[in-house]
Every structure is written in C-alpha cells, then in structure tokens.
Amino acid sequence: MTASSPERPRPRQLHLNAFLKPPGEFLAAWRHPATVADAGVNIRHVIELARTAERAKFDAVFFADLVGVPFADQEVLSRVSVVNDSFEPTTLIAALATATSRIGLIATASTTYNEPYHLARTFASLDHLSGGRAGWNVVTSLNDAEAQNFGLERHLDHELRYERAAEFFDVVTGLWDSFDDDAFLRDQKTGIYFDEARLHRLDHRGKHFAVTGPLNIPRPPQGRPVIVQAGSSDAGRALAASVADVVFTHHPDLAGAQAYYADLKARTQAAGRNPDEVVVLPGLSTVVGRTISEAEDKLERLTALLDPRVALADLAYWLGGVDLTAHPLDGPLPDLPPSNQSRSAQRHIVERARAGGLTIRQLARQLARDTRTIVGTPESIADHIQEWFEGRGADGFNVVFPYLPDTLDDFATLVIPELRRRGLFRTEYTGRTLRENLGLSRLPSRWSALQARSLR
Ligand SMILES: Cc1cc2nc3c(=O)[nH]c(=O)nc-3n(C[C@H](O)[C@H](O)[C@H](O)COP(=O)(O)O)c2cc1C
Known part of the structure; x- marks a missing residue:
C-alpha cells in the first residue's frame, strides 16, 4: 500500500474456539464406544485433541471448570463422568503449552473462590510459559456445592459476586502491571537486575481486597492474557463490556444472537x-454427516445413551438447583424462584419450555439433546456459520463437541475446509500470540497510560 492510499479496513475474520470437555459435552459421551474411557484425566489424549485443534488452526482451546461437584444425588453422580473426572484447567493448559506452539490456551478460574494475587501469578506464568497464548475465562462460579468447599453454606449472591469480580479483576490487572514491559535489565556488569523506576507497587485497598503487591513475575507477554467472560445477565454483560476480549454466549436463534451482539458492542463502546x-462467540455444537440423515442417526445413537435420571438432574441443575421431584414428569414446568446460579440459563430453558408447551420429561430430553446441536452436512453447517457471522450475530463460534475425538475430527476435516473454500477462515496462523490471532491490541500498562496522560 502506498503512503497516500487510504487505509483499507481489515476484513472481518471468523474466529473459532474449541471448547474441549473430554470425553465430550454430552453427559453420556463417556458411554459412546468411540470415546476414551479416562479421557478427562488422560494427558496423552488431551494433547492429541489440542493438536488436532491446532492443525485445524482454531484460535484457541478452552477448558471450563467448577470448584465442586454439582449433583448431590450420588446415584446420579455415579452415572456421569466430566464433573468427577477432569484435570484442573490451569494445570492442564500449562502442560498443553509445552505440547503445542501456536494455538491459544484458555482456562476458567473463579473470582469468587480465589484470591487475586494467586490468579494474577498463575495466569502471568501461563502467559510466559506459553509464549503469549494464555486466556482466562473470568467466572463468578455457579452453585452452592462450590460454596460448600470454601467455608460457606450458600453461593455468594449474584450482585455481590459480580461486584467482587470487578474489584478482583482490577487488582489482577494492576498486579500484572507491577513491572513495566522493559523493567528487567538483568545486567551482570552493573549488577542492576531491574530498573526500580519501572516497578509499581499496587497498594490496593478496596471493599473486598487489600493487596500491596508487587507481583513476583514480569508483565505477561500479551500485557494481559486474553480475558474471556461468559455471563449474559445484566451484571455479566456490564462486566464483559468493561473488561472482556472474548465473550462466550449462548443463543438458540439468530435474532436473539443479533440482539445480544448489538447490545454488547454498544455497551463496550459506552x-x-x-x-x-x-470478540463475540456464541456456542455451536455440531454433529456432521455426509447426509443429514447420517448425522441425525449419530445424534440419536448418542442421545439414547443418556440415563433419564441424569437428564432430569441436569435440567434441575440448570434451572438453578431446583427440586423437580415433587412435580409430575408429564406435567408442565412449575413457576420457579429466580436462580442464583445462571440467570440467563434459567431464562432460556423456561422460555423454551413455555414456547414448546413441553412437559418436564420432554424438556429434560430436549435439553440433553440440546437444540444448540446443529445436525448437518459440512455445507449446511458452514451455511449456518456464515449466516450468523455475516448477519452480525457472531464474530465466530465457541465450538462444542458432543463426543470426542470424533466430532472434533469431523469439524476439523469436513467443516473447516468448507469454511476456507468460502474465504471465511484462516489457512495459517498470522500472529504469534492469542491476542494477535484474535485481532486484538496489546494493552499498555496502566502506568504508561497514566504517564502518557500526565505528559500531555
Ligand atoms: C460457554 C460458557 C462457558 C462457561 N464456563 C464456565 C466455567 O467454566 N465455570 C463456571 O463457573 N461458569 C461457567 N460459565 C457460566 C458463566 O460464567 C456465568 O456464570 C453464567 O453464564 C451465568 O451468568 P449470568 O448469571 O450472568 O447469566 C460458562 C458459560 C458459558 C456460556
């Protein structure tokens, strides 16, 4: 481009995150003959999944987390895998950092059941040891079972935990900025290890935290690891608008996704x-077949593996931990108290039940099968992706895999080539860091931003 030619706007890039939950998102995935029995704690298997995602040029892989076991009923619990049998995700992505070289590595960590100094240190370390590929999914946690592992009877109230999250985040980013990017001289001749003028002690005193600092590790290579937020309530959106680089969300239809997308972008600007x-990434779960009926058969075989007790417990969980046992299975969903877990999840499910006139049994089955699961051919799935992307309902997708490795392999070998044929998805990584691959800027330290303002 010549100096006089106007800057052409960069074409919008589709972004894909691989939401890995070995042996799969579907609660009965572990019973599928194609999955690996100990998938959640089998590092060789998880490395293979991450490498498959890297070969396909996904922006990142993501691992979710709960700090407790959600189902109290032992009989139900004894029939599910993921919640009992998975690696802690920050530890896991540290291992994956050494087994991959380009793909981003995102882990969930809770602002409700951690201290900011610990997490600032963990994610700064992850960003250094992965060469700038780390991401943090900032969650406020979900349920009472988690609270009960941290000296509390009940999960913190929704408003309070978002308030804590905002202060937590402020402390963490302040700690990441303890040292300026170029603070470490490590000069053997002069004996100066770092330039003391480039050290900033945080001295935070707030409602929830008192943290002096500094952090005992240099500023992360990305400045900040990529920040992901997944709350869709009003408080969740407000937090996302002020701090998130990537937003995970969930919408059953394009109109809902477009409304959310427009709202979040407007809030971010405000x-x-x-x-x-x-970068707004709605969830997308796919089962691909050479024909629609082949794909339908695959999903039907998977759904048949789910124990109805597990389906019902999962429904009760997502409705906010309610007790559904007192209500007839073939009757309608009762009126429910507002959830202190996920308000958006409860609202989506209740809307689905009312719109479809569904009984509790039908709803549990539908939720298990999940209307988010697009069953189709590579072309029909690419059509869906293209429609949402070009219609500004999404900047890309958080791709969820019903059972692994098959649905990831199918997505990588069938859907991604079709997206490339349409010019929608990269053929190579263009950046070194996750931020660069997502098309995001590296943020200056809060101190250099302050300095720049005071010099003006
Ligand atoms: C794709 C996705 C992934 C999520 N991962 C986690 C997770 O790993 N741990 C967690 O506690 N919550 C997780 N959540 C829940 C959200 O962080 C949030 O708490 C939930 O959506 C409720 O927020 P809301 O009440 O603001 O809607 C996830 C949500 C979505 C959509």
Whole structure:
C-alpha cells in the first residue's frame, strides 16, 4: 500500500474456539464406544485433541471448570463422568503449552473462590510459559456445592459476586502491571537486575481486597492474557463490556444472537472501548454427516445413551438447583424462584419450555439433546456459520463437541475446509500470540497510560 492510499479496513475474520470437555459435552459421551474411557484425566489424549485443534488452526482451546461437584444425588453422580473426572484447567493448559506452539490456551478460574494475587501469578506464568497464548475465562462460579468447599453454606449472591469480580479483576490487572514491559535489565556488569523506576507497587485497598503487591513475575507477554467472560445477565454483560476480549454466549436463534451482539458492542463502546476489540462467540455444537440423515442417526445413537435420571438432574441443575421431584414428569414446568446460579440459563430453558408447551420429561430430553446441536452436512453447517457471522450475530463460534475425538475430527476435516473454500477462515496462523490471532491490541500498562496522560 502506498503512503497516500487510504487505509483499507481489515476484513472481518471468523474466529473459532474449541471448547474441549473430554470425553465430550454430552453427559453420556463417556458411554459412546468411540470415546476414551479416562479421557478427562488422560494427558496423552488431551494433547492429541489440542493438536488436532491446532492443525485445524482454531484460535484457541478452552477448558471450563467448577470448584465442586454439582449433583448431590450420588446415584446420579455415579452415572456421569466430566464433573468427577477432569484435570484442573490451569494445570492442564500449562502442560498443553509445552505440547503445542501456536494455538491459544484458555482456562476458567473463579473470582469468587480465589484470591487475586494467586490468579494474577498463575495466569502471568501461563502467559510466559506459553509464549503469549494464555486466556482466562473470568467466572463468578455457579452453585452452592462450590460454596460448600470454601467455608460457606450458600453461593455468594449474584450482585455481590459480580461486584467482587470487578474489584478482583482490577487488582489482577494492576498486579500484572507491577513491572513495566522493559523493567528487567538483568545486567551482570552493573549488577542492576531491574530498573526500580519501572516497578509499581499496587497498594490496593478496596471493599473486598487489600493487596500491596508487587507481583513476583514480569508483565505477561500479551500485557494481559486474553480475558474471556461468559455471563449474559445484566451484571455479566456490564462486566464483559468493561473488561472482556472474548465473550462466550449462548443463543438458540439468530435474532436473539443479533440482539445480544448489538447490545454488547454498544455497551463496550459506552464503556470507552473499541467495539471491534470484543470478540463475540456464541456456542455451536455440531454433529456432521455426509447426509443429514447420517448425522441425525449419530445424534440419536448418542442421545439414547443418556440415563433419564441424569437428564432430569441436569435440567434441575440448570434451572438453578431446583427440586423437580415433587412435580409430575408429564406435567408442565412449575413457576420457579429466580436462580442464583445462571440467570440467563434459567431464562432460556423456561422460555423454551413455555414456547414448546413441553412437559418436564420432554424438556429434560430436549435439553440433553440440546437444540444448540446443529445436525448437518459440512455445507449446511458452514451455511449456518456464515449466516450468523455475516448477519452480525457472531464474530465466530465457541465450538462444542458432543463426543470426542470424533466430532472434533469431523469439524476439523469436513467443516473447516468448507469454511476456507468460502474465504471465511484462516489457512495459517498470522500472529504469534492469542491476542494477535484474535485481532486484538496489546494493552499498555496502566502506568504508561497514566504517564502518557500526565505528559500531555
Ligand atoms: C460457554 C460458557 C462457558 C462457561 N464456563 C464456565 C466455567 O467454566 N465455570 C463456571 O463457573 N461458569 C461457567 N460459565 C457460566 C458463566 O460464567 C456465568 O456464570 C453464567 O453464564 C451465568 O451468568 P449470568 O448469571 O450472568 O447469566 C460458562 C458459560 C458459558 C456460556
């Protein structure tokens, strides 16, 4: 481009995150003959999954987390795998950092049941040891079972935990900025290890935290590891608009996704940020076949493996931990108290039940099968992706895999080539860091931003 030619806007890039939950998102995935029995704690298997995602040029792999076991009923619990049998995700992505070289590595960590110094240190370390590929999914946690592992009877109230999350985040980012990017001289001749003028002690005193600092590790290579947020309630959106680089969300239809997308971009702008700097990724679960009926058969075989007791317990869980046992299975969903877990999940499920006139039994089965699962051919799935992307319902997708490795392999070998044929998805990584691959800027330290302002 010549100096005089106007800057052409960069074409929008589709982004794909691989949400890995070995042996698969579907609760009965572990019973599928194609899955690996100990998938959740089999590092060789998880490395293979991450490498498959890397070969396909996914932006990142993501591992979710709960800090407790959600189902109290032992009989139900004894029939599910993921919640009992998975690696802690920050430890896991540290291992994956050494087994991959380009793909981003995102892990969940809770602001409700951690201290900011610990997490600032963990994610700074992860960003260094992965060469700038780390991401943190900032969650406020979900349920009472988690609270009960941290000296509390009940999970913190929704508003309070988002308030804590905002302060937690402020402390963590302040700690990451303890040292300026170029603070470490490590000069053997002069004996100066770091330039003391480039050290900033945080001295935070707030409602929830008192943290002096500094952090005992240099500023992360990305400045900040990529920040992911997945709350869709009003408080969740407000947090996302002010801090998130990537937003995971969930919408059953394009109109809902477009409304959310427009709202989040507007809130991001109102928060003084560039709306292009937040990447909106709705969930997308796929089962691919050479024909639609082949794909339908695959999903039917998978759904048949689910124990109805597990389906019902899962429904009760997502409705906010309610007791459904007192209500007839073939009757309608009763009126429910507001959830202190996921308000958006409860709202989506209740809306689905009312719209379809579903009984509790039908709803549990539908939820298990999940209307988010697109069953189709590579072309029909690519059509869906293209429609949502071009219709501004999504900047890409958080791709969920019903059972692993098959649905990841199918997506990588059948859907991604079709997206490439349409010019929608990369053929190579263009950046070294996750931020670069997501098309996001590296943020300056809060101190250099302050300094720049005071010099003006
Ligand atoms: C794709 C996705 C992944 C999530 N991963 C986690 C997780 O790993 N741990 C967790 O506690 N919550 C997780 N959540 C829940 C959200 O962080 C959030 O708590 C939930 O959506 C409720 O927020 P809301 O009440 O603001 O809607 C996830 C949500 C979505 C959509």
